[in-house]
Amino acid sequence: MQHTFIPVPLPQQTYQIAIAPGGLTQLGLWLQDRSIQSVKLGKKVLIVSNPQIWKYYGEIVQESLAEAGFQVDHFLLPAGERYKTLRSIQKIYDYALALKLERSSTLVALGGGVIGDMTGFAAATWLRGINFVQVPTSLLAMVDAAIGGKTGVNHPQGKNLIGAFYQPRLVLIDPDTLQTLAGREFRAGMAEVIKYGVIWDLELFELLERCDRTDQYRFMPPEILTDIITRSAQAKADVVTQDEKEAGLRAILNYGHTIGHAIESLTGYRVFNHGEAVALGMVAAADIAVQLDWWSAEAVQRQHQLIQKTGLPTALPTDFAIDAVANVLLTDKKVKDGKVRFILPTQLGQVKITDQVPPSVIVKALAGM
Amino acid sequence: MQHTFIPVPLPQQTYQIAIAPGGLTQLGLWLQDRSIQSVKLGKKVLIVSNPQIWKYYGEIVQESLAEAGFQVDHFLLPAGERYKTLRSIQKIYDYALALKLERSSTLVALGGGVIGDMTGFAAATWLRGINFVQVPTSLLAMVDAAIGGKTGVNHPQGKNLIGAFYQPRLVLIDPDTLQTLAGREFRAGMAEVIKYGVIWDLELFELLERCDRTDQYRFMPPEILTDIITRSAQAKADVVTQDEKEAGLRAILNYGHTIGHAIESLTGYRVFNHGEAVALGMVAAADIAVQLDWWSAEAVQRQHQLIQKTGLPTALPTDFAIDAVANVLLTDKKVKDGKVRFILPTQLGQVKITDQVPPSVIVKALAGM
Numbered sequence: 001m002q003h004t005f006i007p008v009p010l011p012q013q014t015y016q017i018a019i020a021p022g023g024l025t026q027l028g029l030w031l032q033d034r035s036i037q038s039v040k041l042g043k044k045v046l047i048v049s050n051p052q053i054w055k056y057y058g059e060i061v062q063e064s065l066a067e068a069g070f071q072v073d074h075f076l077l078p079a080g081e082r083y084k085t086l087r088s089i090q091k092i093y094d095y096a097l098a099l100k101l102e103r104s105s106t107l108v109a110l111g112g113g114v115i116g117d118m119t120g121f122a123a124a125t126w127l128r129g130i131n132f133v134q135v136p137t138s139l140l141a142m143v144d145a146a147i148g149g150k151t152g153v154n155h156p157q158g159k160n161l162i163g164a165f166y167q168p169r170l171v172l173i174d175p176d177t178l179q180t181l182a183g184r185e186f187r188a189g190m191a192e193v194i195k196y197g198v199i200w201d202l203e204l205f206e207l208l209e210r211c212d213r214t215d216q217y218r219f220m221p222p223e224i225l226t227d228i229i230t231r232s233a234q235a236k237a238d239v240v241t242q243d244e245k246e247a248g249l250r251a252i253l254n255y256g257h258t259i260g261h262a263i264e265s266l267t268g269y270r271v272f273n274h275g276e277a278v279a280l281g282m283v284a285a286a287d288i289a290v291q292l293d294w295w296s297a298e299a300v301q302r303q304h305q306l307i308q309k310t311g312l313p314t315a316l317p318t319d320f321a322i323d324a325v326a327n328v329l330l331t332d333k334k335v336k337d338g339k340v341r342f343i344l345p346t347q348l349g350q351v352k353i354t355d356q357v358p359p360s361v362i363v364k365a366l367a368g369m
Numbered sequence: 370m371q372h373t374f375i376p377v378p379l380p381q382q383t384y385q386i387a388i389a390p391g392g393l394t395q396l397g398l399w400l401q402d403r404s405i406q407s408v409k410l411g412k413k414v415l416i417v418s419n420p421q422i423w424k425y426y427g428e429i430v431q432e433s434l435a436e437a438g439f440q441v442d443h444f445l446l447p448a449g450e451r452y453k454t455l456r457s458i459q460k461i462y463d464y465a466l467a468l469k470l471e472r473s474s475t476l477v478a479l480g481g482g483v484i485g486d487m488t489g490f491a492a493a494t495w496l497r498g499i500n501f502v503q504v505p506t507s508l509l510a511m512v513d514a515a516i517g518g519k520t521g522v523n524h525p526q527g528k529n530l531i532g533a534f535y536q537p538r539l540v541l542i543d544p545d546t547l548q549t550l551a552g553r554e555f556r557a558g559m560a561e562v563i564k565y566g567v568i569w570d571l572e573l574f575e576l577l578e579r580c581d582r583t584d585q586y587r588f589m590p591p592e593i594l595t596d597i598i599t600r601s602a603q604a605k606a607d608v609v610t611q612d613e614k615e616a617g618l619r620a621i622l623n624y625g626h627t628i629g630h631a632i633e634s635l636t637g638y639r640v641f642n643h644g645e646a647v648a649l650g651m652v653a654a655a656d657i658a659v660q661l662d663w664w665s666a667e668a669v670q671r672q673h674q675l676i677q678k679t680g681l682p683t684a685l686p687t688d689f690a691i692d693a694v695a696n697v698l699l700t701d702k703k704v705k706d707g708k709v710r711f712i713l714p715t716q717l718g719q720v721k722i723t724d725q726v727p728p729s730v731i732v733k734a735l736a737g738m
Contacts, residue, residue, distance in 0.1 A: 011380045086455065097526055103615075125494070128521060128532040129614070152497060157466055163497040164533055245498070 002223070004230050005036070008147070008237045010167060010244055013038070017147060017171040017237060019230045021222060024060050024174045027135065028068025031106070037170045041131055042104030045070040048092060048119040049110040050079040053137055056180050061110055061135065070106075073099055077118065081269065084114045084153050086162065092122040096130075106131035106169070112138035112185075113145035117163070120151030124166035134168045137177040139189025140275060143196070143232035146171050148240035148250075159261075159269075165245055173233065175226050178217045183311075186217050188275025190310045191256070193228055195278065196235040198303060199255045202349035204231040208306055215311035252351050255343040256282035259366070262328040266321065272313065279312035280369070287365035288357055289344040299348050315369050322366045329362075371592070373599050374405070377516070377606045379536060379613055382407070386516060386540040386606060388599045390591060393429050393543045396504065397437025400475070406539045410500055411473030414439045417461060417488040418479040419448040422506055425549050430479055430504065439475075442468055446487065450638065453483045453522050455531065461491040475500035475538070481507035481554075482514035486532070489520030493535035503537045506546040508558025509644060512565070512601035515540050517609040517619075528630075528638075534614055542602065544595050547586045552680075555586050557644025559679045560625070562597055564651065565604040567672060568624045571718035573600040577675055584680035621720050624712040625650035628735070631697040635690065641682065648681035649738070656734035657726055658713040668717050684738050691735045698731075 006017040016036055020026060030036045045065050049058060054076055065072045075095045077088050092107075099105075107130060109119035116134055123132035136146035152163015178186065197205030207228060213219040220228075236253070243250040260281030264272060272280065286303055289295035307314055316322075329340045339355035346352050375386040385405055389395060399405045414434050418427060423445055434441045444464045446457050461476075468474075476499060478488035485503055492501035505515035521532015547555065566574030576597060582588040589597075605622070612619040629650030633641060641649065655672055658664035676683055685691075698709045708724040715721050 086459065090455065093524060093531060097524065097530065121494075125490075125521075125531055125533050127530060128519060128534055150497060152494075155462060155466060161466065161496060162462060162494050164494050165497055 006234055006237050008241055015169055017233050019173045021176050023172055025064050027061055027172055028064040032068050039169055041106050042102055043071045044101055044105040045072050045108055047074040047108045047110050049076055050115055051076050052079055053111045081114055084118055086153055088118055089122050089153055096126050103127050103130055108133045110135045113141045116141050116146050117151050120166050121153060121163055124151055124164040132168045134171040138181055139178055139186050142173045142229055144192045147233055147236040175229055183216050187215055187311050188273045190214055191275035191279045191312055193232045194306055195255050196232045198345055199252050199351045200235040201231055205348055214309055251353050252343050255351055256285055258342050259284045262325045265328050266324050276313050279307050283314050284365045285344055287368055288361055291361050295345045375603055375606050377610055384538055386602050388542045390545050390595060392541055394433050396430055396541055397433040401437050408538055410475050411471055412440045413470055413474040414441050414477055416443040416477045416479050418445055419484060420445050421448055422480045450483055453487055455522055457487055458491050458522060465495050472496050472499055475502055477502045479504045482510045485510050485515050486520050489535050490532055493520055493533040501537045503540040507550055508547055508555050511542045511598055513561045516602055516605040544598055552585050556584055556680050557642045559583055560644035560648045560681055562601045563675055564624050565601045567714055568621050568720045569604040570600055574717055583678055620722050621712050624720055625654055627711050628653045631694045634697050635693050645682050648676050652683050653734045654713055656737055657730055660730050664714045
């Protein structure tokens with residue numbers, strides 16, 4: 001069993017990202033191991049999950065924690081982005097109160113990005129902050145949502161408008177849990193993996209190019225997939241370490257997201273999932289970069305092929321209202337003083353940030369899709 | 370006009386506490402002055418206040434900000450602890466959304482502790498954290514609530530159970546605003562001032578002893594009152610700087626609060642306000658300290674006299690259910706692994722933390738009041 005630990009050093013504390021096939025059984029031990037997790041945790045642990053994930057992995061995680069001496073309870077929330085609300089957070093609060101959780105108690109998020117975001121926000125805001133551990137079970141959560149301390153819920157009028165930056169004590173990634181992930185969700189996670197290749201890690205990009213298939217878990221050799229997850233987690237950790245609160249560099253993680261978010265929003269979050277929207281956003285950003293003479297047509301082609309091989313969309317629906325995109329872009333929460341920020345590649349593994357993209361260039365990019 | 374700036378250096382940022390009689394007019398300038406507030410703020414500022422405070426100080430604060438070039442809006446919440454709820458936070462969110470506040474925008478809390486706590490929590494959690502400025506107008510908020518980064522709201526079943534640690538960019542204390550504060554609220558703030566004297570600052574204690582009266586704003590010379598506020602703010606800043614997240618030292622600020630909270634809770638927050646409950650808690654803690662031979666009867670007497678001179682209560686209602694206190698103590702959120710922590714004086718200006726107070730000693734202290 002190959003275990004990799006990626007340290008994430010931040011001003012307040014350093015925490016580890018463990019990438020460990022079969023590692024769910026180690027959670028309790030690692031939380032008690034002062035060389036891995038440096039804070040002495042209280043006895044009480046509350047696992048937050050959803051019914052599907054709990055069915056697969058609840059018992060193994062609960063046993064691991066109980067064997068290490070923790071007093072373990074669990075609380076299940078229905079699966080799905082539409083439950084990522086303050087109402088769900090209030091339910092976690094009520095349960096935390098019933099269990100008399102203390103400052104030293106721990107919330108463990110066992111699930112995908114929705115569970116991780118909500119559990120993290122509840123941990124950040126209950127008693128002004130209790131311990132928090134991420135056990136992501138979706139590829140998207142493993143390589144993106146679980147790393148970097150972003151937590152929160154949706155406002156009825158916008159995604160992730162309510163939240164906090166709050167760091168976990170440990171992120172435990174067990175790639176074996178991906179075997180129960182739906183294919184479409186796996187591909188959504190791969191969109192973010194491809195993103196890291198383009199913005200940060202040329203070797204990761206080339207590793208993905210060498211894979212015969214990147215569209216399904218079962219077609220990828222476990223050791224290659226673990227390597228891909230490790231490189232992606234390392235990329236995310238590198239960036240957030242240098243910019244914890246999204247003041248500067250961290251913006252590069254939004255490659256493909258500026259237009260991606262607009263597409264998700266305009267299609268009511270029903271047509272594309274997040275990863276698919278990001279894939280479309282990367283296609284659009286690449287076209288913008290070529291129009292501005294920042295990126296080569298050859299590199300764009302390589303990105304395009306990789307996205308297609310992964311089974312992610314590269315074309316917009318024929319009835320898509322392109323004109324509406326500009327409007328949506330201006331209401332994005334990353335807009336600063338009214339200017340829309342784009343992340344554009346300059347070569348594979350490198351990007352630049354700009355707020356100087358003419359609207360006509362954006363429309364042309366979308367029209368070409 | 371005497372202006373004192375107390376720097377509060379924390380790992381993420383240093384901010385200033387300005388103690389400035391008549392300083393409300395300076396708010397806009399100081400937020401733009403890089404030597405006082407080091408972050409470049411966006412144009413949009415939302416002042417959160419309540420109707421009473423807004424009537425007195427809204428215009429002057431709004432003008433000060435507008436003259437410095439900010440685009441200013443305000444949002445009023447009803448006054449009172451019972452509105453310190455997630456529901457009120459959601460109303461701030463809705464207004465923030467309507468104004469399209471951005472990451473660089475600023476929430477200004479203009480009011481007492483309730484407004485400060487709620488505005489801070491909204492600032493901490495909107496877009497995962499926007500800029501926040503405290504303009505406390507009650508004595509309690511000036512010397513306690515506005516300093517240290519505690520923000521939050523009440524849960525239906527417990528005070529301040531929901532919240533976050535979140536630091537302001539600036540705390541502006543204008544002692545002149547105390548002229549509109551109700552006498553009972555002034556005395557409640559004085560309870561915390563006396564607390565700083567006992568736990569941290571003997572000179573402050575002696576300064577209070579030398580005052581002819583400490584029970585009303587109008588009987589205190591402005592320069593003495595400003596000095597008292599400055600020393601109190603400095604004490605709070607000293608402690609929170611050394612222990613931002615309440616891991617250790619910060620616990621000493623809970624002198625008088627262990628039993629104070631229990632008394633507040635048992636009387637349904639209707640008989641005593643927070644400061645009055647803290648005064649009672651200090652009387653009880655002093656008695657405990659004497660029973661344990663930690664503190665002298667003479668020092669206890671001096672504290673007692675100061676509390677009485679300030680017009681704060683020193684005796685429990687005759688029908689008070691003393692036996693219920695122990696029960697309530699165990700549900701306090703500061704309980705750690707089931708042990709109740711007390712802060713007890715060893716001499717004037719110094720305290721120690723202990724979780725070894727026998728229940729019989731607590732009951733005896735309360736029975737004697």
